[in-house]
Amino acid sequence: MFITNKPAMIIENRKERYLLIGDLHLGLTSEWRRKGVSAYSQVKDFISKISEMKKQTKASHLVMIGDVKHKVTGISWQEEHEIPEFLSLLEKMFKKVIIIKGNHDGHIEKLIEKKSKVKVVKSLIIGEYFITHGHRKVKTRKKYIIIGHNQPAVKLRDRIGASYTIPCWVIGKIKDKDQELIIMPAFNPLSGSGIVNENEFIGPIAKYLDTKNAKIHLLDGTDLGELKDLKIRTSD
Numbered sequence: 705m706f707i708t709n710k711p712a713m714i715i716e717n718r719k720e721r722y723l724l725i726g727d728l729h730l731g732l733t734s735e736w737r738r739k740g741v742s743a744y745s746q747v748k749d750f751i752s753k754i755s756e757m758k759k760q761t762k763a764s765h766l767v768m769i770g771d772v773k774h775k776v777t778g779i780s781w782q783e784e785h786e787i788p789e790f791l792s793l794l795e796k797m798f799k800k801v802i803i804i805k806g807n808h809d810g811h812i813e814k815l816i817e818k819k820s821k822v823k824v825v826k827s828l829i830i831g832e833y834f835i836t837h838g839h840r841k842v843k844t845r846k847k848y849i850i851i852g853h854n855q856p857a858v859k860l861r862d863r864i865g866a867s868y869t870i871p872c873w874v875i876g877k878i879k880d881k882d883q884e885l886i887i888m889p890a891f892n893p894l895s896g897s898g899i900v901n902e903n904e905f906i907g908p909i910a911k912y913l914d915t916k917n918a919k920i921h922l923l924d925g926t927d928l929g930e931l932k933d934l935k936i937r938t939s940d
């Protein structure tokens with residue numbers, strides 16, 4: 705269900721395939737430009753990556769699990785232009801496009817045309833999966849909970865002391881419950897990350913992750929073992 709080498713996963717239910725991505729933070733680059741960094745719209749790059757994954761997986765539905773836009777309150781000039789463009793391209797590609805609202809998605813509804821088939825929801829259930837952004841509390845008995853919000857990455861240090869921050873998946877149990885939590889890496893490679901072997905997880909769901917048994921996988925499938933053993937260990 706994880707797509708090798710991509711910050712994305714597939715869930716199959718009733719013969720439909722749902723492609724999941726999260727933490728896109730479109731509009732982030734305008735903030736950088738204001739600070740003097742040359743960075744341009746990511747719409748085309750995102751569309752080509754999504755279209756490649758769609759071809760590879762034959763997904764019929766797209767689920768964006770929050771933080772499609774970057775500005776927490778209000779809408780930036782860049783978002784006002786880029787998000788409708790991005791969504792209209794996605795609508796042409798998928799049967800359904802679902803946005804699960806993240807903490808950065810304030811007023812995103814204003815960027816969606818009335819006749820659009822893009823849906824905005826707080827959370828979504830697909831079969832045994834409960835999917836939400838991860839910044840608000842939820843009640844569910846579903847076996848699997850999928851969130852984003854944390855933008856997890858692991859910090860590794862090599863023998864000469866150079867350190868690398870590499871996006872990762874976090875998979876573990878919810879404390880005292882028979883439920884499994886999957887934390888997705890961010891889709892936007894520029895959006896920064898929460899270092900799982902340095903920082904605490906954020907949000908009211910991830911804080912109940914049983915970190916003693918949580919496992920870390922890199923996007924290429926490398927199993928780094930348990931988080932508790934990864935206190936900035938040396939890689940070979």
Ligand SMILES: [Mn+2]
Nearest residue numbers: 771806807853
């Ligand atoms: Mn978030």
